[in-house]
Amino acid sequence: MTGLFNYPKRKLRKLISQGEYEQAIAFGNELEVKFSKDPDFLFIMGSMYYMLNDEKKTLHYIDRVLQINPFDVESLSLKLRVHQFLKENDLAIDCCRKILDVTPDNFEVRDLITELESQS
Numbered sequence: 001m002t003g004l005f006n007y008p009k010r011k012l013r014k015l016i017s018q019g020e021y022e023q024a025i026a027f028g029n030e031l032e033v034k035f036s037k038d039p040d041f042l043f044i045m046g047s048m049y050y051m052l053n054d055e056k057k058t059l060h061y062i063d064r065v066l067q068i069n070p071f072d073v074e075s076l077s078l079k080l081r082v083h084q085f086l087k088e089n090d091l092a093i094d095c096c097r098k099i100l101d102v103t104p105d106n107f108e109v110r111d112l113i114t115e116l117e118s119q120s
Contacts, residue, residue, distance in 0.1 A: 008034075009041055016048050024048055039065045043075060055082050071102045080112075089116050 008031050015024035028045050035041035046061030059082055065075040080095035096113035099106055 009038075009044060012041075012044055016044070016051070021048065021052060037068065039068045039072065039075075042068075043072075043078075046075070046078060050078060050082065055086060058082050071098065073099055073102050076102075080109075084112075084116070089119055092116055 008027075012024055012028055012031065015021075015027060025048070028041075028048070031041065032045075042061045042065045046058050046065065049057035049061065059079065062075050062079045062082075065072055066079070069075070076095050076099045080092050080099070083089075083092040083095060093113055093116050096109050096116065099109045100113070103109075
């Protein structure tokens with residue numbers, strides 16, 4: 001069991017997968033000083049808040065990932081889903097364009113951007 005403490009991100013993922021969100025939030029908050037520039041940690045935190053339907057905190061963490069790596073497709077995809085949920089079509093379209101810059105053959109995103117542009 002002590003091995004988990006050597007791998008704090010693994011422990012954080014385990015808490016989340018077990019549905020222990022309160023513990024995961026508390027543990028994540030403890031880790032944040034040490035891992036504040038770690039895109040994996042930030043993505044894990046953003047994903048957890050996404051599962052908890054906290055759009056503001058999701059965007060807080062995902063935007064931090066994108067400051068480190070502006071073309072992280074997983075983070076852009078998560079950000080896209082949040083903006084789409086919030087009906088912020090212009091921001092969702094911007095995410096689609098960035099995803100297509102990295103993965104031009106992403107037909108799902110191509111279809112989505114066409115749909116979003118028709119709604120604007």
